[in-house]
Amino acid sequence: MPGGGRVTGYRASVRIVVARCTVNYVGRLTAHLPEADRVIIVKADGSVLVHADGGSYKPLNWMSPPCTLREMESDPLTWEVTNKAGERLVICIHAISHDSEHTLGIDPGLVKDGVESHLQALLAEQLDVLGIGYSLVRREYPTAIGPVDLLCRALDGLHVAVEIKRRGEIDGVEQLTRYLELLNRDPLLAPVEGVFAAQEIKPQARTLAEDRGIRCVVLDYEELRGTSDVGSRLF
């Protein structure tokens, strides 16, 4: 291995450093941060975040786990973070104004509600929102290019493929279009109609969808959740 330095192994703690530093990343792209004061967080898994005082939750520069941090006994102090893919993050530390370490333990994790999978579960129970008399063939109906959110059968026996989004944009229409093209090749299913269902449908997505004969349905999450049995069971 080139160079010396101390390799920091697994510590069950975060290290928080505030320091004047320059940072260089070479990997999927090349990125350079000029000398300035920043917050550096080293997590237990070796991952490193370099934050400025502003911007959103995204660090200016970072290294994702799994990776290895090596602290060089050079002047200026240099930290080198590397991973298997050959990406390198090098932090030159010119002056440290804060350095502390904290033991946090394993986090119990985040509980979410209101994401697409919930919409799907609720809709599968209330297909009338999509069309009177619809019956469910399958959730996550598998195709060669991925699963269709809902496959239904209308009163007239025709099949209906439903793509569900929280926010309906062009990508979602394209996705449904690919599914429909494939499903319509299956003589046992064809003809298959398309329904694009979302809490919010962008005008351009609606235009594209309707231009392709895909019906758009705007969903009311609160109403779906209020009416449903699962609504209370799930959360």
Next chain:
Amino acid sequence: MPGGGRVTGYRASVRIVVARCTVNYVGRLTAHLPEADRVIIVKADGSVLVHADGGSYKPLNWMSPPCTLREMESDPLTWEVTNKAGERLVICIHAISHDSEHTLGIDPGLVKDGVESHLQALLAEQLDVLGIGYSLVRREYPTAIGPVDLLCRALDGLHVAVEIKRRGEIDGVEQLTRYLELLNRDPLLAPVEGVFAAQEIKPQARTLAEDRGIRCVVLDYEELRGTSDVGSRLF
């Protein structure tokens, strides 16, 4: 304004708190974090990050700027972060094990190299990589649904639309397909061929592209940069 509490205005500093806390977010979705020790970062712009000791750079929970932090003098200590859109992040702090504040100043910002715009600039100078004798009509050729990366003319006078990606996936093929459909409606341009150029092209994207008569070209960034005049000028 409901409730009391001290509203923390603009401070030109980050505050770093390590504390046992529970966190609730209500906004675009609902998310709950059970009681545990975490790192809480409050940036100068009022934005808040709640990090665990692990995972990647994404916080467990957060609020993006612009937003307002109100510290309630309750027991347990409660921080309420809100924004214009009505999103709320509420942090109950049960025990503080670290609390410090640091002045960082404005960050000079990140310098990047190696992204799509550079690929586009390099390719525009070396069109032979795409096809012998190609000439450039325009970079960012405008259409009603967005700009085509490169519009070229081949030796035989036919037009060629080029979509450039760092990583070529299905989305990029769809995008180019939409452009081609539009461009081919223009009698002054039609017929327009498609070329999908990327540093890496996923098999499924290649299959879809070739199925649609779109030619795929794999780019070598280092070679493009080495050969080019701009290569040295740009960086």
Next chain:
DNA sequence: CCGTAAATGTCGTCG
């Protein structure tokens, strides 16, 4: 491990 799709995506740019 690959491939696909979701995301509180975020971030920049352009109209």
Next chain:
DNA sequence: CGACGACGTTTACGG
């Protein structure tokens, strides 16, 4: 401010 595409997207899920 909205629309749109890029992103070191990251992250989760399924084969």
